[in-house]
Amino acid sequence: MSEFLRRHIEQIVPLTDEEYEAVSAYYSPKKLRRRQFLIQEGQLVGHMYLVTKGLLKSSITNTDGKEHIVQFAPENWWISDFAAFYKREKATLAIDCLEDTELLGISYEGLAEMCRKFPKMEHFSRVKANFGYIGIQQRLLAMMNKSAKERYVSFISQYPDMQQRIPKQLIARYLGVSRETLSRFSI
Amino acid sequence: MSEFLRRHIEQIVPLTDEEYEAVSAYYSPKKLRRRQFLIQEGQLVGHMYLVTKGLLKSSITNTDGKEHIVQFAPENWWISDFAAFYKREKATLAIDCLEDTELLGISYEGLAEMCRKFPKMEHFSRVKANFGYIGIQQRLLAMMNKSAKERYVSFISQYPDMQQRIPKQLIARYLGVSRETLSRFSI
Structure with missing residues (x-):
């Protein structure tokens, strides 16, 4: 999976070669073409994804068929229906590709195990969760204000x-x- | 600070008596009366707070003076301007008390050190960050949709x-x- 993942993680925590080898085994590559869906509304959401190439959007469609866009995700962004992922529930968001896209996915169980075994990755995941919160708070305040x-x-x-x-x-x-x-x- | 903090943390991770003693030292009690502000717009935000008694609201006021309420925080909720806290920036939110309120605050530096020394608390903080994200995603989607x-x-x-x-x-x-x-x- 090239050095993309390592560079991405090492923006926050340095890893030894041995750590990187063990950590990278938790991530699986996934390729989608433009217009394909990564997640459709109503699906169980078992993974979250790092975008290594391409561009996606997440959105919610109301009962009148009107689409509201929650976020775009280019390279180095993480994307999923995080609420559904963490709560083990079905997606309320849809996520589709605006370009041909390559991702690295990690499962809910894989993330839990990796964080348990590698405190550095728990730290990485906490920092990323905080940045995710900041992003969505900014989106909410912009909409309000x-x-x-x-x-x-x-x-x-x-x-x-x-x-x-x-x-x-x-x-x-x-x-x-x-x-x-x-x-x-x-x- | 009674056993409130311990019960709160142990909803996610069990602690030994020694761990709890060390961990609880990172938190400082704070009391505010109804109508007082915990955080005012434009202040640097050095702490995040667990509500042990009382009720607060966070809000943003636009240039026309119209207040938009972001969240309410009763007992067992965490409150701060998290974007400002994590980015070491000035608050865009105001947080004030709807009732006489008691809080436990932890500083940015204290949180970082506690998470470094106690992997259990890094895990606790990651899980709490994820729940925070879920809450604000729900708020955003409700407003959109x-x-x-x-x-x-x-x-x-x-x-x-x-x-x-x-x-x-x-x-x-x-x-x-x-x-x-x-x-x-x-x-």
């Missing part, structure tokens, strides 16, 4: 260089504005 | 027995509905 223009500025800072990769229509949907309103921000 | 009536049902399930303790006006603000709309749900 920010104008559409301010949400666009937050989007640019949270997803730098993503404007070319994410279709304008989906950026507009993420921000909760019309395509026309978005085009006024982008100029 | 649920009707006011459905948000009220979620509120009741997330905060059982809180309807008597939280003023109706604040429940309405949390749900983003008028006081009149709320009274129709409650009947």
Whole structure:
């Protein structure tokens, strides 16, 4: 699985070669093509995933068929329906690929065992969980409190260089504005 | 600090008497009266807090002076501006007491040291971070996707027995509905 995973983990904790070999065995590669679903609503969610290549989005669709985008996940982001993953419940989110995508998945049981055996990885997972919380708190506060223009500025800072990769229509949907309103921000 | 902290931690990890003694030394008690602020917007956030008695709310106020309530925190909940706490930044949230309140606070440095010295507490902190993420994901999805009536049902399930303790006006603000709309749900 190349050195991608090691570089990713070592941004937070250094690993010896032996540790890395043991830790990397918990992750399994997965490939999906553009438009395929990683997780569909109603499925049990057994894994969480590190994006090594490509781009996905997670979203929720209400009873009227309107899609709300929760997050985008490019390289080095983790993605899953984390609520369903941690609570061992069925997904309320759908996650699909905006590009051909490569991931490294770890199972619920694998994560628990890895964290038990490797305190460094428990630490890594705690830090990542905290960053995940920060991300979703920012998303919630932006929705509560920010104008559409301010949400666009937050989007640019949270997803730098993503404007070319994410279709304008989906950026507009993420921000909760019309395509026309978005085009006024982008100029 | 009584056995409150021990019972709280042991819901997730058992501790020996020696471990509990060492761990509890990282927490400091704090008392606030109703209407006092635990954290005000713009302050550096050095601690996170476990509520042992009382009730608080965290909120964000926009430039027009409109308050949006992020969460309520009764006994056994953790509260802080977690984004500010973990990023060592200034608070964007305000947190104030709806009742006379008692808390146990742990500092950023204390948390880091405790987790380093006690792998059990790193595990506890990871599990708590995951539950925190679940809570805020539910709040975000409810805001995106649920009707006011459905948000009220979620509120009741997330905060059982809180309807008597939280003023109706604040429940309405949390749900983003008028006081009149709320009274129709409650009947």
